[in-house]
Amino acid sequence: xxxxxxxxxxxxxxxxxxxxxxxxxxxxxxxxxxxxxxxxxxxxxxxxxxxxxxxxxxxxxxxxxxxxxxxxxxxxxxxxxxxxxxxxxxxxxxxxxxxxxxxxxxxxxxxxxxxxxxxxxxxxxxxxxxxxxxxxxxxxxxxxxxxxxxxxxxxxxxxxxxxxxxxxxxxxxxxxxxxxxxxxxxxxxxxxxxxxxxxxxxxxxxxxxxxxxxxxxxxxxxxxxxxxxxxxxxxxxxxxxxxxxxxxxxxxxxxxxxxxxxxxxxxxxxxxxxxxxxxxxxxxxxxxxxxxxxxxxxxxxxxxxxxxxxxxxxxxxxxxxxxxxxxxxxxxxxxxxxxx
Amino acid sequence: xxxxxxxxxxxxxxxxxxxxxxxxxxxxxxxxxxxxxxxxxxxxxxxxxxxxxxxxxxxxxxxxxxxxxxxxxxxxxxxxxxxxxxxxxxxxxxxxxxxxxxxxxxxxxxxxxxxxxxxxxxxxxxxxxxxxxxxxxxxxxxxxxxxxxxxxxxxxxxxxxxxxxxxxxxxxxxxxxxxxxxxxxxxxxxxxxxxxxxxxxxxxxxxxxxxxxxxxxxxxxxxxxxxxxxxxxxxxxxxxxxxxxxxxxxxxxxxxxxxxxxxxxxxxxxxxxxxxxxxxxxxxxxxxxxxxxxxxxxxxxxxxxxxxxxxxxxxxxx
Numbered sequence: 001x002x003x004x005x006x007x008x009x010x011x012x013x014x015x016x017x018x019x020x021x022x023x024x025x026x027x028x029x030x031x032x033x034x035x036x037x038x039x040x041x042x043x044x045x046x047x048x049x050x051x052x053x054x055x056x057x058x059x060x061x062x063x064x065x066x067x068x069x070x071x072x073x074x075x076x077x078x079x080x081x082x083x084x085x086x087x088x089x090x091x092x093x094x095x096x097x098x099x100x101x102x103x104x105x106x107x108x109x110x111x112x113x114x115x116x117x118x119x120x121x122x123x124x125x126x127x128x129x130x131x132x133x134x135x136x137x138x139x140x141x142x143x144x145x146x147x148x149x150x151x152x153x154x155x156x157x158x159x160x161x162x163x164x165x166x167x168x169x170x171x172x173x174x175x176x177x178x179x180x181x182x183x184x185x186x187x188x189x190x191x192x193x194x195x196x197x198x199x200x201x202x203x204x205x206x207x208x209x210x211x212x213x214x215x216x217x218x219x220x221x222x223x224x225x226x227x228x229x230x231x232x233x234x235x236x237x238x239x240x241x242x243x244x245x246x247x248x249x250x251x252x253x254x255x256x257x258x259x260x261x262x263x264x265x266x267x268x269x270x271x272x273x274x275x276x277x278x279x280x281x282x283x284x285x286x287x288x289x290x291x292x293x294x295x296x297x298x299x300x301x302x303x304x305x306x307x308x309x310x311x312x313x314x315x316x317x318x319x320x321x322x323x324x325x326x327x328x329x330x331x332x333x334x335x336x337x338x339x340x
Numbered sequence: 341x342x343x344x345x346x347x348x349x350x351x352x353x354x355x356x357x358x359x360x361x362x363x364x365x366x367x368x369x370x371x372x373x374x375x376x377x378x379x380x381x382x383x384x385x386x387x388x389x390x391x392x393x394x395x396x397x398x399x400x401x402x403x404x405x406x407x408x409x410x411x412x413x414x415x416x417x418x419x420x421x422x423x424x425x426x427x428x429x430x431x432x433x434x435x436x437x438x439x440x441x442x443x444x445x446x447x448x449x450x451x452x453x454x455x456x457x458x459x460x461x462x463x464x465x466x467x468x469x470x471x472x473x474x475x476x477x478x479x480x481x482x483x484x485x486x487x488x489x490x491x492x493x494x495x496x497x498x499x500x501x502x503x504x505x506x507x508x509x510x511x512x513x514x515x516x517x518x519x520x521x522x523x524x525x526x527x528x529x530x531x532x533x534x535x536x537x538x539x540x541x542x543x544x545x546x547x548x549x550x551x552x553x554x555x556x557x558x559x560x561x562x563x564x565x566x567x568x569x570x571x572x573x574x575x576x577x578x579x580x581x582x583x584x585x586x587x588x589x590x591x592x593x594x595x596x597x598x599x600x601x602x603x604x605x606x607x608x609x610x611x612x613x614x615x616x617x618x619x620x621x622x623x624x625x626x627x628x629x630x631x632x633x634x635x636x637x638x639x640x641x642x643x644x645x646x647x648x649x650x651x652x653x654x655x656x657x658x
């Protein structure tokens with residue numbers, strides 16, 4: 001896998017016109033390598049069912065990671081997304097179950113649940129953003145705090161156990177996860193739509209350029225008359241909205257939320273962003289890279305499930321290794337190019 | 341107004357001193373309970389049952405005070421134990437260790453301080469520390485699950501196994517399960533860790549389904565995993581092909597067994613209510629002085645459609 005990429009890199013580099021393409025190509029090549037590996041390990045890997053499983057699973061982390069791309073590009077970090085997802089799922093389930101008595105288990109109930117999710121997501125994002133900008137507290141600390149708060153709230157709501165969605169509503173809501181349009185699962189379509197919207201917002205609007213500017217140098221951005229606090233807060237709001245969208249397609253999958261929902265999703269989302277080529281210190285972000293990063297993370301897990309060649313106890317080690325190698329290849333190329 | 345405040349202050353001081361005198365007069369027995377926080381479904385049930393037992397014991401025996409603390413990890417639990425002894429000055433400890441090895445010495449310290457010690461579920465690494473030991477039976481859980489699958493499949497078939505979080509509990513169950521299948525023609529296609537978690541259970545099962553065209557039975561070992569497995573099997577439209585054996589006794593699964601769901605014909609108990617058993621036994625020691633010291637191993641009862649209603653607790657969160 002590595003040798004293929006090493007050889008590929010210089011040829012692309014010399015054809016100067018493709019510079020920008022090449023940057024985006026790094027993670028993509030790693031993904032292709034991973035797909036080849038998967039196919040070699042087990043032919044079932046390329047079956048339609050398996051591929052659809054991979055993309056559908058990647059949708060949760062992927063959608064959240066699109067939001068994280070904004071936050072990280074603008075020099076922030078959000079550790080609360082996993083807990084936030086669990087909390088919003090829990091709140092949606094409680095409210096929808098409560099509404100069954102008055103509204104019945106119909107589409108209205110589900111729509112109100114979705115509305116609640118969006119409101120909570122935007123609200124939670126705004127809290128993270130405002131407290132870190134107006135309160136002048138490091139985002140790391142603020143979101144570490146809210147991470148604990150949301151996690152406890154969902155545990156409290158569930159009495160330490162599991163919240164389960166009413167079975168009649170499940171029937172109505174189920175197609176949002178299990179349905180498809182022309183064979184493409186709905187979560188994948190939502191993921192794609194969120195990615196396109198994110199791409200446009202980050203790369204084609206003044207708002208996106210401000211994110212880049214703030215992430216590169218906050219002081220300079222401030223002197224350039226950018227409302228730094230407002231833009232940064234908005235990135236957290238976008239993150240919150242993304243979490244809410246991910247939750248909306250997550251809840252119908254198993255119809256439950258508990259204290260173990262969304263554990264470590266924040267790290268997976270951040271990993272997807274970084275694998276995709278966004279810089280952790282901010283100033284540069286790439287939505288499509290993030291999308292590929294999320295798919296890569298899911299694919300690694302899938303491949304490990306398709307083989308019994310590697311001891312189960314070493315799964316984490318293999319995952320860690322592949323992530324580091326993937327990022328190394330990409331950064332290695334980037335550095336060499338800069339030095340020339 | 342000022343005078344009123346003065347009176348109020350005096351009254352408060354008086355009542356406070358009275359209260360402390362009262363407490364001195366009637367020295368309460370304090371039982372400290374240290375358990376893992378509700379980080380997964382089973383532990384959630386554990387916390388719920390501990391809370392229920394606390395209310396019950398304090399109502400039944402007015403001279404016993406129960407203090408329940410929960411920890412997020414072995415280190416935190418060791419700190420909890422120190423606090424229970426030095427700050428709360430407990431007379432007895434009921435502990436469900438996060439992990440056996442790291443907590444053996446901290447629990448030993450509590451014992452050395454002269455406290456009555458009850459250990460639940462996960463045994464300590466050194467013998468002779470605890471006065472009472474209450475546990476479920478992990479090897480039996482694995483064995484009865486294996487025996488059931490063997491019988492249902494007439495000693496022949498293909499099965500997959502979803503394991504828990506890599507720990508001794510998981511290893512004990514799996515080893516006994518594998519041993520119980522020895523001598524049959526049942527082929528274990530693969531075993532993967534699903535970490536006692538619904539989402540992982542769902543994903544691992546999806547991958548098993550795309551990998552193996554023929555699966556006769558699934559041993560999910562745990563009811564949270566089983567719920568994820570059920571959704572994956574339904575999604576793949578292969579519900580007629582296989583059955584699923586879970587474990588623990590979660591109300592959702594017990595309900596399915598009770599309703600005669602073909603996908604989940606049985607469940608094997610590993611009840612989180614064992615913490616209540618341990619707490620009641622410890623309370624009994626102080627309330628009545630009857631001998632309770634010893635080892636109590638709760639059976640891994642098989643729940644079938646016939647007896648399911650005895651194990652169905654709709655109010656429990658688990």
